[in-house]
Amino acid sequence: MPETRLDTARIRAARRVIDPVFLDTPLYRCEALEPGLGCAVSVKLETANPVRSFKGRGTELVASLLADAGRRAVVCASAGNLGQALAWSGRGRGLDVTVVASRFAPAAKLDRIRALDARLELVDGDFDTARERAAAIARHDGVRLVEDSLDIETCEGAATIGLELADAAPSFDAVLIALGGGAMATGVGHVLKALAPGVEVICVQPLGAPAMTYSWRRRQVVTTDSTDTIADGVAGRRPIPAVLDDLLLVADDAVLVRESSIIAGMRMLLDHAGLVVEPSAALGIAAVLEDRARFAGKHVATIVCGGNVDMDAYLRWMGTTPIDRT
Amino acid sequence: MPETRLDTARIRAARRVIDPVFLDTPLYRCEALEPGLGCAVSVKLETANPVRSFKGRGTELVASLLADAGRRAVVCASAGNLGQALAWSGRGRGLDVTVVASRFAPAAKLDRIRALDARLELVDGDFDTARERAAAIARHDGVRLVEDSLDIETCEGAATIGLELADAAPSFDAVLIALGGGAMATGVGHVLKALAPGVEVICVQPLGAPAMTYSWRRRQVVTTDSTDTIADGVAGRRPIPAVLDDLLLVADDAVLVRESSIIAGMRMLLDHAGLVVEPSAALGIAAVLEDRARFAGKHVATIVCGGNVDMDAYLRWMGTTPIDRT
Structure with a gap:
């Protein structure tokens, strides 16, 4: 049981406070994604609610x-x-x-x-x-x-995703989690380490916003001067020390992915899963695309954490140009 | 209690047989859709599962x-x-x-x-x-x-959507249901009439595939020689008499919508709800678009019943042209 700021009993209790519209979100295999990724993929979908994200x-x-x-x-x-x-x-x-x-x-x-x-x-x-x-x-x-990620409730809320994943966890080898401030990574990671310790917790951040990943690797806070990524939801420069401490206890790995992989991941989720996702929500697929050998033959779950996009930008990323978008 | 071929107790029992991945699907308000429609809209999302439809x-x-x-x-x-x-x-x-x-x-x-x-x-x-x-x-x-819609299990399966809607039904004035062979309309309609009789059951079909709607209106089977609609999922020509009999007992209305409204509905669901839907799944929104006065100030629930589209055609319907879809 990792000695993070989180507590599994409190996270279970949180479920009774959260509006059910945010809970028990879809979790399902997307076989149509799998030939392109070389591994089994399940999606935990956090976009089908009134605010279109897990927040x-x-x-x-x-x-x-x-x-x-x-x-x-x-x-x-x-x-x-x-x-x-x-x-x-x-x-x-x-x-x-x-x-x-x-x-x-x-x-x-x-x-x-x-x-x-x-x-x-x-x-x-x-x-x-x-x-x-x-x-x-x-x-x-x-x-x-x-304060997102610092306030424990933001982590506990995100951690309820972990409870839902843990119920299905025997099937997964790894869970891929978008890493920004760290609320989702520490929350979900804590629950998985407590309830499904055999599942690898892999955090994914854009190369263009790598502060928390660098911090995790060096085991101390590393800040950056700027960010450069389309993944606006995870583009922070100044990791919070207490959140890093928790992340060091629950993350098995933190990887960085290129912008082109994020866009390729978004396209795969559209083309093969029919899902409109924001860039942060494609980080997990991007991580598989960048390291197929690592995941070959395994079963990964990826948290599709948000779907709020500017549609014109989104459709450009999807390789189209508007002809009649009046 | 309508005397259809369906039985509410059997429908409840069906929930125990169906893989949970298809049950208890998201049901949520989409406020971003509402300014364009003039009414409150809730979406019942049937696309977030391994086959991307309610079937x-x-x-x-x-x-x-x-x-x-x-x-x-x-x-x-x-x-x-x-x-x-x-x-x-x-x-x-x-x-x-x-x-x-x-x-x-x-x-x-x-x-x-x-x-x-x-x-x-x-x-x-x-x-x-x-x-x-x-x-x-x-x-x-x-x-x-x-035989879809004739075999009672296909109707009972679809009817489990009705149970989930009925739990939330006090909030709805009407439920909009895509009408093809009639399994979903009779199944969901039966449950709503049994458990939430105050909710209007409105079936929606394309003008280009109107056989069941004509049959419902004339209270006898009407066939057509051909169909002409992008809503491939509901494009039948020969209604099944037993299904029509049930539909006559549970539908409060059956309306026909134009192709342009179906495409407009699909675009609204993409632009304002981030949902990729097949044409049949946009019929409910199309019905609101064609008769705003009828729904003004009301709360409608629409079943987004499927999301399987050919992506190139879909992106064309969405008013874009591919520039880089390699």
Whole structure:
């Protein structure tokens, strides 16, 4: 049992707080993907819910605790999916939600945050700039700051995916997890190490946003000056020490993949599984594409963690050009 | 309680036979669709499973009964989805599956039938030609023929969707159901009339394949000479009398929609819900698009019943042209 900040009993209890619309998501073999990948592939699909990402699992916990404590407002920085999910969870509980995001985040994500009645503040930098600004707002206004991956509820929410995977785990050799701030990797990783220790926990990050992977490899926080990836959901520069400590306990490997592999993975998921996924959600397939020998003949599960894309960009990545998109 | 061929207790029992991978599918509000439709919309998503359509619910029952009875082989006609599902369910139970389909069916559906180890026989006509050929094979070889919509198991399987909708039904004013042979419409309709009689059951068919809708309206079987629609999954010409009898008891309405509305519905589901759906699965959205006044301010649930498309055709329907699809 890894001595992370997480606790399996608390994660089980979290299931009772999270709206069932986010739980027990589809998990199924995608045989049509397999000839192209050389291994058996199961998909854990986190996009078929009101916010089209796994983040609702964590924001349900956060918003529920805040509402129970009589708090009225909350602020977070977000690459787009956490903000959308917090807006959804907060709206249902009467919380005033402020989301700080980069103005370069996908318009589709920003539009949905606004549509869900959150106050959206844009910063002229990247996600880590938004983190600083959100922290400043929280200090100034005396409002609760939600910090993705640092706040244990965000990890516990994501970890409920691990419970669902562990139920089916005897069939898997490895689970491929997108790595950004680390909430999903540490949460799912903790549960797998506790309940299905034979399953390899492999984190996947873009070469263009490698800070957490470098940190995991060197066993100390490594920051980068910038990021350069289409995988906006995992593009952080400044790993959180406590999250790295947990990741060191639960990850068996952390690999980096090229942008071309991410796009190839997105295309495979569209062409052979009929799934529209955002770049972060194709990282697992990209990892298999870059190292077929490693996975040959094995059975991998990959968490398709989000599907919020700007459709015009998406259709370009899919190798098409619009002719009649009025 | 409508006096159809279906029985709610048997439908409940069917859940114990069907592989759970086909059950308890996502059901969720898609608020991003709503500004364009003028009503609240929930999606019942039947595409996130190994065969990417709802048909596995019925073929699990069929294959299980055949295996229990010691049968070794089965044949069906299929527009593509039933055959794929029967191949999946039969493979798991050691059944020899033969599927007869039109050579004009989507290549993606035919490829998957073959990939699932079924024998595929193509006919030079449409789905109803395939039905005749499948019946001839069954007679000649002494093999069990599965007739979609006529065989009660195909209706009972689809009807389990109705149980899942009925659990959430107090929120819905209407459920929109694609109408082809009628298995899904009669199955889901039966359960809704039994358990949620306040919910309107609206069947939707393409104007280019209107035989069952005409039959429902005239209360007697009406056949057509041909079909002309991209909604290959519902393109039948010869309604089955017993199925029509059931449909007359459970459908509150049957409406016809234009091809342009089907494509517009598919685009809305892609652009605002991130869902790749086959034309039949967009019929419900098409019905709302063609009669916004009828649904204004209401809450509709639409069953997204399948997602098997030829991707090149799909991307054309989505208003794009390939530039780099190697």
